[in-house]
Amino acid sequence: MNTVNYLGLLRLLAPETVLTITGLIVLFFDAGVMRRQSIPRRQQVAAFLLSAGAMLAIGWSRHYSLADPNSTSMLVIDPLTQLMKQVILFLTIFTALVSLESKFTPHVGEYFALLALATLGMMFLVSSVDLLMLFVSLELTSLSLYILTAFQKDKLESSEAALKYFLLGGVSAAFLLFGMSWVYGLTGETNLIRIAGQLRDRATDPVLLAAMVMMLIGLGFKIAAAPFHLWAPDVYQGAPTPSAALIASGSKVAGFFVLARMTLAGLAGAEGSGVWNGFAPGWVPVLAVLAVLSMTLGNLAAIAQTRVKRLLAYSAIAHAGYMLPALMAHNTMGTIALLYYVTTYALTMVGAFGVVAVVEQQTGSDAYDAFTGLSRRSPALAVCLLVFLLSLAGLPPFAGFFAKFYVFTAAASASTRSLGLLWLVILALAMSVVSLYYYLQLLKQAFAVDPPAGAKIIRPLPATLFTLVFLALLVLLLGALPHLLVNKLQAALVVSGL
């Protein structure tokens, strides 16, 4: 038995510790000192506390001592995990700032504390390399998100969405756990690296393949890939908009990272092949099926939507489809492309939901009609929406364009047989043409259609507007100068094992 050095552990997990304490402070401060204040005031204080704590955690995450890379512990701390945690923490801060606009609950402290807890789960998820740890952090994230979804108690949709999310999430967790138990049965290990070592020469074992499919079902639910996407439209629609922003951004980043960890590290050697005319069993063809379904279904269903949050949900499904080919490339370039994509995508999504939150708060609806003439009613907000949607559509000079380009290039240069995954790239590009149609429909409503008579001017809070403009500039900056993020990811990836 080796003894655990708790002090050392605490030091390694300083960011997580800081965030836990922050959550508790927010909760007690709001329940104690702030109880008698007005709700907007309490929101401001809670958001400030959470942001300050998250900033502290970000600062702390930059100073750490590298753990032994060969250790087969439960958690890894390396430059890559710390970078992704920083991304997630920033997304939480943005979500908190966007939350200021919405008035959906009197339970301010609980809401912001849950944001902290969900973030904590995501941070642990990023660091886990052990099936048990992975599952526990996944549950921490999911349970927090279920509650965040149900937070708008006066709205039936919110409870319905949470129930649906919870039930489907439970089923997917069962799949994941079942698959994990088979893997454990096969190898007698729970550590992903050691599992990969054990499985190296049994890649085509049918039991392993079945286990793998079950685990991918569980994680496919997390990233909202079709056909495990059914919860997404209802949850995005029903959840309070800031909660939906976190589900669409931070949770997506963590989900994709853990999927990458699971496949690239844990199932290394069981890739199979997704080359056209050369399929071989493994996780790559499974992901290929998910990618094809997600792109097609997400984009086609998005056309028919008339409410913006649902539109964003279907577009999120489609985007999961665009990201999977990067993972299927299973090389360094693909991984960088995936992480760049998911990071910039998450920033864009927080921004888009932020715009929706403002419009919804001030007009009471997120239907397309509520956005009519937005460019006359709030020019700054409309320009932000333009930036976010065009980035989602993949148009330069915004980050979404470069992300798509990077992912597709990685996918096409993936296999040794040249142009291996080009067939997926062709499908993805064809589908992104479809996506331009529905994004333009919404933008047309915001820019080309004149506002109805008597439409109110929309005035976002200064803090929210500042956040949204900042995000829009960030999306532009990362699109025009992608090396700012790509070089960071590359440097981190070289040092760490993924």
Added chain:
Amino acid sequence: MLAWTIYLSFFGMAVLMLLPADRPRAARMIALGATLAGLAFAVSGVLQYRNHPPADTILTITQVTWLRSLGLQYFLAADGISLTLVLLTGIVAVAGTLFSWNVEHRTKEFFAFYLALIGGVYGVFLSFDLFLLFVFYEIAIIPKYFLIAIWGSTRKEYGAMKLALYSFIGSAMVLVGLIATYVVAGTHSFNLLDWVQVPFPRSFQVWVFPLMFVGFAILAGLWPFHTWAPTGHVAAPTAASMLLAGVVMKLGAYGALRVAMTLFPMGVAVWQDPIAILALIGIVYGALVALVQQDFKFVIGYSSVSHMGFVLLGLMTLQTVGLSGAVLQMFSHGIIAGLLFAVVGRMVYDRTHTRDLNALEEMRLSKALPFAAGTFVVAGAASMGLPGFSGFVAELQVLIGAWQAFPSYAVLAGVGIIIGVAYLLRAQQKAFFGDMPEKPAEPALDPITIPERLGALLLLATTVAVGLYPQFLLDLILPAFHPNAPLMGVLTRGGVL
């Protein structure tokens, strides 16, 4: 210096976005200033190139690494072909601003989108890194959409969406081709000058060439993918249709030549005949459809399809004279189409609020708007290809090239020119010289304004100048097609094919 054409356009756009909405006059002046300065930089670039042509015909403007891990470069350069088109963009952009002087609805946003489009166009013509070229190519899509959807007329939302989707489909095809080429080339760069050295396998060229050529040529109005053009032109506000027909269609032809044809000469050899036939169908079909239109703007819209057919036919001749004719035709059609759309959209439609030829016939516009009638007669003559105008030199060269490459096509293309005379005379007769008895209580039309006159004179002077002294442009264009030229030489070298 030439790079400032791009930067000034985007800078102008940024300034306009920050301008208060109630300052339309300032917005116009900013737009005019930005486009005039762009034209000045274009002209100075052309003169500089003519006086001191670089030894290898390619003038490097800027070259810096953009993203090392993918080998992307911010590489702006120019040769005679790009300079010809940069000059065209400069002229049409200034004229378009002058013809948009009467835009009162959301003026600053109009010019912001307008300048964004122009900046993207300049960027395409000056990029020698193909990733960069593609970025500018896509930047140009969205302003087009909004210019039509907000300030357009007949079925504007339909026309705008159709245009945006066709453009996007084309660029998606191009992107597939670019990514595939990047992987196959293995040079770890998107630099055109690197790629042109790579001997791509024939089996690869055979499928990637049509993909990229058609992807670009959708925007050049290649039949049967031309249908966005008439609807888009008709729906667009005047300045936007001038830019669409004048410059944006050239983006497609330029990309087809600069990227698809230059990189894949073996692919061109295989697909030469089928594409030439499509171009020919475009020439004749566009002209025939123009002949029966009732909407004045549709006549011009279909005539653009027909004239762009000459560009594509010229490209497919793979002869120096045909290729240089094609580039000259790009320039010439850009000026003439801009002028025709200005007359129809700004001078006539904005005053009479109808484009129906039968309705116009009753108005006797030659009396009411003599300047418009005169401009249209001259522009029509230029469009028909009468000697003394730029269209004559350009189409003649294309026909000579076609005659050498495929004689029977040249005959049919000649038929297209004759139909061209017919539809222009018909439109001219109906729109301006209707001999119906004048209605008694015809409301007086606003006189032609000074900005309109200036814009028309600028375009007229250009087409006449090029018609009388085409050597000015040919001196730029021809060296690029010399068999020893590093880029396009591959097309005229003969043996390689």
